Amino acid sequence: MAAQAGEQALRLSESELDLKKWVLWALSVGIWFVPLVWIDPITYLTLTIAGVTMGMLLFLTASGLTLIFGLMDVLNLAHGAFFAWGAYAGFSLLNWLNAKGWVELAGVGQSVGSLAMVLGVTLVVGALLGVILERIIIRRTYGNHLKQILITMGASLVMIEIIKILWGPNDEVILVPAAFRDSWDLFDVIVNKFRVVAILVGSLVFAAIQISLQKTRLGITVRAGVENRELVQILGYNIRRIFTGVFAAGAALAAMGGVMFAIFKEQIYPGMGEENLIFALIVVIIGGMGSVTGSFLGAIMVGLAFNYVAFLVPKLALGVNIMIMAVILLLRPKGLMGRE
Amino acid sequence: MAPDLTPVQQERLRAIHSRYTQPTFVTQLALLAVLLLIPVTFSSFRVIDVTSKIMIFTIVVASYDVILGYTGLLSLGHSMFFGIGAYSLALVIYHASSPSWYHLLIAAAIALGLSVTLALVIAFFSLRVKAIFFAMMTLALAEFTDILAVQWYDLTRAEDGVSFKMPGIFDVGWSGPTIGPLELNGRVMTYYFILIVSVILFGVMLRFVRSPVGRALKAVRDNESRATALGYKTFHYKIFSIVFGSSVAALAGVMFAMWVGYVSPGSVLSTPIMLNILLMVIIGGLGTLYGAIVGAAFIKITETWLPDMQKVAEALLPKSDLVHRLAERWILYFGVLFILVVFFFPKGFVGTARDMIKRRKAKAGR
Numbered sequence A: 001m002a003a004q005a006g007e008q009a010l011r012l013s014e015s016e017l018d019l020k021k022w023v024l025w026a027l028s029v030g031i032w033f034v035p036l037v038w039i040d041p042i043t044y045l046t047l048t049i050a051g052v053t054m055g056m057l058l059f060l061t062a063s064g065l066t067l068i069f070g071l072m073d074v075l076n077l078a079h080g081a082f083f084a085w086g087a088y089a090g091f092s093l094l095n096w097l098n099a100k101g102w103v104e105l106a107g108v109g110q111s112v113g114s115l116a117m118v119l120g121v122t123l124v125v126g127a128l129l130g131v132i133l134e135r136i137i138i139r140r141t142y143g144n145h146l147k148q149i150l151i152t153m154g155a156s157l158v159m160i161e162i163i164k165i166l167w168g169p170n171d172e173v174i175l176v177p178a179a180f181r182d183s184w185d186l187f188d189v190i191v192n193k194f195r196v197v198a199i200l201v202g203s204l205v206f207a208a209i210q211i212s213l214q215k216t217r218l219g220i221t222v223r224a225g226v227e228n229r230e231l232v233q234i235l236g237y238n239i240r241r242i243f244t245g246v247f248a249a250g251a252a253l254a255a256m257g258g259v260m261f262a263i264f265k266e267q268i269y270p271g272m273g274e275e276n277l278i279f280a281l282i283v284v285i286i287g288g289m290g291s292v293t294g295s296f297l298g299a300i301m302v303g304l305a306f307n308y309v310a311f312l313v314p315k316l317a318l319g320v321n322i323m324i325m326a327v328i329l330l331l332r333p334k335g336l337m338g339r340e
Numbered sequence B: 001m002a003p004d005l006t007p008v009q010q011e012r013l014r015a016i017h018s019r020y021t022q023p024t025f026v027t028q029l030a031l032l033a034v035l036l037l038i039p040v041t042f043s044s045f046r047v048i049d050v051t052s053k054i055m056i057f058t059i060v061v062a063s064y065d066v067i068l069g070y071t072g073l074l075s076l077g078h079s080m081f082f083g084i085g086a087y088s089l090a091l092v093i094y095h096a097s098s099p100s101w102y103h104l105l106i107a108a109a110i111a112l113g114l115s116v117t118l119a120l121v122i123a124f125f126s127l128r129v130k131a132i133f134f135a136m137m138t139l140a141l142a143e144f145t146d147i148l149a150v151q152w153y154d155l156t157r158a159e160d161g162v163s164f165k166m167p168g169i170f171d172v173g174w175s176g177p178t179i180g181p182l183e184l185n186g187r188v189m190t191y192y193f194i195l196i197v198s199v200i201l202f203g204v205m206l207r208f209v210r211s212p213v214g215r216a217l218k219a220v221r222d223n224e225s226r227a228t229a230l231g232y233k234t235f236h237y238k239i240f241s242i243v244f245g246s247s248v249a250a251l252a253g254v255m256f257a258m259w260v261g262y263v264s265p266g267s268v269l270s271t272p273i274m275l276n277i278l279l280m281v282i283i284g285g286l287g288t289l290y291g292a293i294v295g296a297a298f299i300k301i302t303e304t305w306l307p308d309m310q311k312v313a314e315a316l317l318p319k320s321d322l323v324h325r326l327a328e329r330w331i332l333y334f335g336v337l338f339i340l341v342v343f344f345f346p347k348g349f350v351g352t353a354r355d356m357i358k359r360r361k362a363k364a365g366r
Helices: A002-037 A041-072 A079-099 A108-136 A145-167 A193-214 A217-227 A229-234 A239-265 A272-287 A292-312 A314-331 B007-017 B023-041 B045-070 B078-095 B101-126 B131-151 B186-210 B212-222 B224-229 B234-260 B271-284 B291-316 B321-328 B330-344 B348-365
Strands: A183-186 A189-192 B175-179 B182-185
Touching: A002 A041, A002 A292, A041 A079, A041 A189, A041 A193, A041 A217, A041 A239, A041 A272, A041 A292, A079 A108, A079 A145, A079 A239, A079 A272, A108 A239, A145 A272, A145 B131, A145 B271, A145 B330, A189 A193, A193 A217, A193 A239, A193 A292, A217 A229, A217 A239, A229 A239, A239 A272, A272 A292, A272 A314, A272 B131, A292 A314, A314 B101, A314 B131, B023 B045, B023 B186, B045 B078, B045 B186, B045 B212, B045 B234, B045 B271, B045 B291, B078 B101, B078 B131, B078 B234, B078 B271, B101 B131, B101 B234, B131 B271, B182 B186, B186 B212, B186 B234, B212 B224, B212 B234, B224 B234, B271 B291, B271 B330, B271 B348, B291 B330, B291 B348
Parallel strands: none
Antiparallel strands: A183 A189, B175 B182
16 A cells, blocks of 8 residues: 555656656747747847857857766866867968968858868867877876866966967957858848858767767767776776877867857957857756757757847846856756766 | 863863964964064055055955865855955945945945855855866856956946045045154055954954864865765855855955955956966965965065066067067966966975974874
């Protein structure tokens, strides 16, 4: 009798849990249509595209952060510095390409080519810097959160100062390949061309990360490493090399996020990485630390909310991210997709 | 000594009996005397300025040490509380039509109220999961506050900053009677006020970390599960520590604004301030409290005389553009120093010194 009652209670709590889950899903999907009450549909679409773009750009940065945290248990506060380095590397490359007529005066093919080149180079620069930082500094601090945070903060400072020495401390204008400069007008909905590119790149990166994590052997090893580091090592995998690789990949993603963001905003300055790091941190907290899907959802959520609120109540725009974070943490202390 | 006392009680009794003969006590007195005499012996503004900033930052760093060194929680938002204190005073005085002494009290009350509330909220949201969450949340919130201060021009006057004049005897323009070599003016009065408040706050923190609560905090730091198993509500203790440390930092912020008379996001809220505090606490030594004095003194003195060295370097090699660029970037050296200290000097001055004394005692004992 007692057992039955207990079972019933259990079932009840399960259905309650189900209900809670559904309410959460309904809320998180439905909430994006609420702004339609105040905004006319055409502006709404424009804002939505802007929001998704911002989300994709945020995701590029946040994904590296969450990957590094998920596998290595390292909170990398030098992530913003990689972001800025990527932007500056892209800036130099675009200037160089421009001298060859591939940027300002380029046709579609040349524009696509130069963007691809810029993305490739920034990925390489980011990965190189990541390998250097991991080998020299971070390797020595595994298992000690305090040291990691302090060291990465210090490294971030040094890297940003080096940017100031090499490129100067002032704001610069970054060139945008000609084909991506204007916007399309689809039935009065203004679609900036570069936004489409950003959304494409973001989705591609998301797909690439998911596929390589889920389907490839390396990805499986990485995921296994997240679950149980020692066991993977026992099975004969060189976890240190994998760590270096993941760190480099995270840094490369940050650098790519940096150059995409810079082209999107058409300007660069040494402090840009640090400013973006907060958004990335918020996204990672919302999404659940270590979860790529979570940070994808979180990034888009933050991007959309920021744009809607910035249109409706400009003063609140900065606070809305913190508010979303607070609400999500109230409902799910570990973030959207966070696990134990 | 009564046999029914616990070892801890015996230790305490022994400490109380030898209270006034300890070398620590003598050092404390000497330090206090030096601090009292500084405005008398040095008339140069620079020395007084550095000393009072050292005192203020000692309080900030010590309060940070309560959270990080004694409780083991890494907060990256300590500068936020410092800034809240500074802005409370600045804005209250700035917006008051005729500032008076009680505005100082109002500002302190606002600073305390805000920081306690904020610390409670942060603790409630972030401590439920993982310790590292706390670091991330505080970092995000601190950066957010910085951005808020930059963007909200109507309230904070953004990067222009708020400059204001303290009322009454703390006004820079006020001048009073001259007692012997000491000319009483607004600066000197503010200096002594800061000295008194700093000594009180430091004493309170010393008392705090030695109280039963402080000992429970150390237990939480060293082994949280064991502390829980012993029946301590570690969650409450952590919250207590965060709220206490943060509100002391806010008070230090009030003093800072009082001394400088000018507050801007760059001077009280930005990330470099947080890095400064971190570097000070590490150079001084984590979990030592006295290390705060060493750390704050070291950084503030270097910071004050570094530009001079820069000028020397530029005078030696006047033509080189690279030297100029390198000299301009003193934060770079600061960052390198930071990394080196974390790697090679993790215990800090006071921690290393204590280790050495302990080792020497152990040798002498043998």
